[in-house]
Amino acid sequence: MAYKGYFIDLDGTIYQGKKSFPSGKRFIERLKAANKQFMFVTNNATRTPEQVQATLADGHDIHVDLDQIYTSAMATADYVAQLxxxxxxxxxxxxxxxxxxxxxxxxxxxxxxxxxxxxxxxxxxxxxxxxxxxxxxxxxxxxxxxxxxxxxxxxxxxxxxxxxxxxxxxxxxxxxxxxIGKPYTPIMEGALERAGLTVNDVVMVGDNYNTDIKAGINLKMDTLLVYSGISTKEQITAAQIKPTHEVDSLDDWFIE
Incomplete structure (x- = not known):
């Protein structure tokens, strides 16, 4: 299915700590080549967007703009500021x-x-x-x-x-x-607002069924589970609601 935008998890999906996933770098390069809109939507609230950007560039040779990064810290600030x-x-x-x-x-x-x-x-x-x-x-x-x-x-x-x-x-x-963070909806709603996209435009990509995938499910957004991090095929077999898509590696995903 052709999606206008991709919301993408970081830890366990694009890399694991200091360990790079070559498939993660190739996935981002393919999204850029296809002129797809994408945003990293991460529950990690410890780092600033600038630090996330630097980690991607210096640690994993992935180069993105600041407006392509949305952390749970940013989502929390957006939420608290409107209270x-x-x-x-x-x-x-x-x-x-x-x-x-x-x-x-x-x-x-x-x-x-x-x-x-x-x-x-x-x-x-x-x-x-x-x-x-x-x-x-x-x-x-x-x-x-x-x-x-x-x-x-x-x-x-x-x-x-x-x-x-x-x-x-x-x-x-x-x-x-x-x-605020995944699997709850405030971070997803904040990301959609910043991206200027609707639920039907986007697929949520991640390695963790209980955060990334459930975040998409809770918002009725399509999901793509990659088996590179937390969730296993055995766990998903037992899940009542399955991800929309499943891949062993992001290299296996065809970008339409």
Missing amino acids: PNVHQVLVVGENGLHQALASKGLKIVTQGLADAVVVGLNRNLKYDDLMYATLAIQQGAKFIATNIDTNLPNEKGMIPGAGSVVASVQTSTQVDPIV
């Missing part, structure tokens, strides 16, 4: 999340009163981060999570994802967060 009466945000996360929220004119704090608490992956997490987030939510702050990925693929293996940090705050507050 009424939210001006001060307590953040548990890394530089990419801090910068995205600050770019919307929001005041960032790490303790004390806040209108909202935003939690993402923080690889320098301290107990105090969890404590202040818990206290702010108990005092009425909205609880928002960039994503709840259980694991993050990298060259070492499947390391703890943002979900492990979110779960700590969720346990201590007994409050369920509003989740």
Whole structure:
């Protein structure tokens, strides 16, 4: 089927940590040659778009524009900025999340009163981060999570994802967060708005059925699962709703 646009996951799909997937580079080159619109839609909220762009270029020889990158940090900032009466945000996360929220004119704090608490992956997490987030939510702050990925693929293996940090705050507050990243729809809706495309124009490409593919399914968008990362054929056999398309490698996908 001919799609106008492609939303593409990064970790486990185009590369795995510092490990390049040659098929990922070839896939992007084929999309460019076919003049297809594409955007990397990633749940990783730790890096700025500039850092993602540099990682792709320097680490994997894939060269894209900044407007072809949309992270869960950016999607979270888009979402929080449109909430009424939210001006001060307590953040548990890394530089990419801090910068995205600050770019919307929001005041960032790490303790004390806040209108909202935003939690993402923080690889320098301290107990105090969890404590202040818990206290702010108990005092009425909205609880928002960039994503709840259980694991993050990298060259070492499947390391703890943002979900492990979110779960700590969720346990201590007994409050369920509003989740922005895949498989939830806010990040997908934000990507469509930025791309100027509709659901029927786009296919969501990824390696993880529970995030990438379910994100497409939840928005009634076609999906393309590549068996290069998390999900296995055995898992998909048992899935009630199957991906629209499945390939062993992105080299196997024909771009119409």
